[in-house]
Amino acid sequence: MSEKQQLLSPLNYIPADIQSAQDYEYLARRFIAAPNYEYIAGGSGRDQTLASNLAAFNKWAVCPRILCDVTKGHTGFNLLNREYAHPIFLAPVAYQKLAHPLGEIESARAAEAMQSCFISSTLATQSLETIAATGAEAKWFQLYFQPKLEATLDLVRRAETAGYSALVVTVDASIRMPSLGALRAQFKMPDECVAVNVQHYEINPSAEIAANESRIFQGAMREAPTWADLEWLISETNLPVIVKGVLHPVDALKLKNVGAAGIVVSNHGGRSLDGAPASLDCLAAIRAAVGDDYPVLFDSGIRSGLDIFKAIALGADAVLIGRLQVYALSVAGALGVAHMLRLLREELELCMAQTGCATLDDIRNTRLQSA
Template sequence: MNLLPPLSAIPRDVAAAADYPPHARVRLDDNAWAYISSGAADELTWQDNAAAFDRLRLQSRVLADVRGGHTRLELFGQTFAHPILLAPVAYQKLAHPDGELATAQAADALDAGMVVSTLASCRIEHIARQTRAPLWFQLYPQPDRAFTMDLVRRAEAAGYQALVVTVDAPIAGVRNREQRAGFHLPAGIGAVNLQGMPATPSAPLAPGESAVFDRLMTHAPTWNDIEALRSATRLPLILKGILSVQDARRALEAGADGIVVSNHGGRTLDTLASAIDALPPIADAVGDRLVVLMDGGIRRGTDVLKALALGARAVMIGRAWLYGLAAAGPLGVAHVIRLLRDELEIAMALTGCRTLADISRDLLAPAPRRD
């Protein structure tokens, strides 16, 4: 398969984030494409993440004076130019040779907060030196809890400003497209920030034991680990992967400062609710006691507006900019952010919102009757 080099300019036919996947596909081999574009099992949740936004309708507001409007906000004492953050994505060198360093350049250029994955293919310290944009560190708790704390200390020392603990993926989901493609990490790409981690002993399973419950889940994090992290760091603590009111309330009890309503982009457990459908009851339940963020299925600035209207303070985007990274490197990532921000500002203007504080559920039109 002859792969094309990254684009050096944005083609005329790329007018929206959704125009990037075909340009990404011809620049990725089957192995990388299977990883980047797949969801769990039958991919129903992955598809519904986007479809659920399409089911929501906006209500316009005319003749509003929105002069001097802006998209600025504060999260955990940090100022952001807009509410669009780059979600944590593992192994970005699968999409582009510069991986996370290219993404960090785009975040810097577009004033976008970036969340860096534990499974980044570049060292977290190198990424921090690449950008002045706000950086958060996404943590997968490792079997060796001392090594996990070393990761947290490295992130603190490198200047990361929040800790995002992924809580919905203690084991990998069943991703059939990856299985069919025989997905593997190519030589030279790996989780470089986990180098030096002590190996976890693994005894043979006894008759009747489960590979899931008696091996893979043996070292999975629990609420006790969240409470221990809360005691161990002064960074804002955000739990990513909350879909139920009960877990949102438990996060509050454990000392979390924020949550991300997310189903992991539909990549862990199929047939979960879409993230945008799960958002409103969670936002209602926790009110202002937790900062509520959301990710999953965002492809348009109107999607960002809908998420904010339903209770999110900001959103994270993943696949949208990852396709841009594969197609055009940092230029593609920056272009996707710019497109979404421009679309958000236009949507705000046409719904009478001068600032993010003006966005409310009144902007959502009543659902049409289906007799």
């Protein structure tokens, strides 16, 4: 985009050239400032894992089936003793005012309109209480451990009071390398993008590091959560605790054994360790490790209903939509996010119909083919 081109304000209608959910990604550059777009679109480091996430879906093919009666088909399912109309949830995405003046409020409204579950980020630009007040019935709160446990516990109590029905605890993002694309674009967080949920908590001053100590191991990782912290958290709340950021089957099984209510197989869309495997490549082994009945959610790289079908076939109960959520938000606010969700659901249903799958259980029993 040239310097002379001006960004469009969010529309109050759906652009005619949106024909698929992924079209929002292509259109978003016209609505998001270039440095902000690079921050949203980028992963970490050289974006190797981000690219792997997208490529992983192309390793699998879906075989059509013929003469199947799917006229009673549906996408409903039960998760954590709650019925959902479809398995497409909105991932916890921080700083959504980068894409829209109202940020997370608009995304939560879209989730409610489309019978989705909205997962609110600790680093949201609207408070967790304000988001809850939008009326979204199905809502979870994503939690980052804070430097002080009393601040972490206060966030939990606030989420409980506001009516969130689950906690999604991110455990693998204590440190990461920023995207080189965002650095080259000279991205700087705008003044209006404030993590309001945590702005009033006291932050521990940075500890002194001795000359022979590492600024990584003894510095940045000094306050990273541990297994003991997670077990403490599970003991402190009656809400189900779902752990996000799981890629290894051994970790998944240990989480199940310590009382986590479920997991999210995720590398955060390539925003954590650059060089980590694609989330999709880890999914089947994790499902095999934890068994058929343990809740396993998935994110990282989904751009279509076909992608959702493949994730469910490989073991996911539901999927979380991250970047597409923000792209649609930038284009048309709540209307755009709701439309994106509708398109994804219809794309999923189309794939189900063509493969003879009337339910999500049918998808789980589908064997994908190597492409």
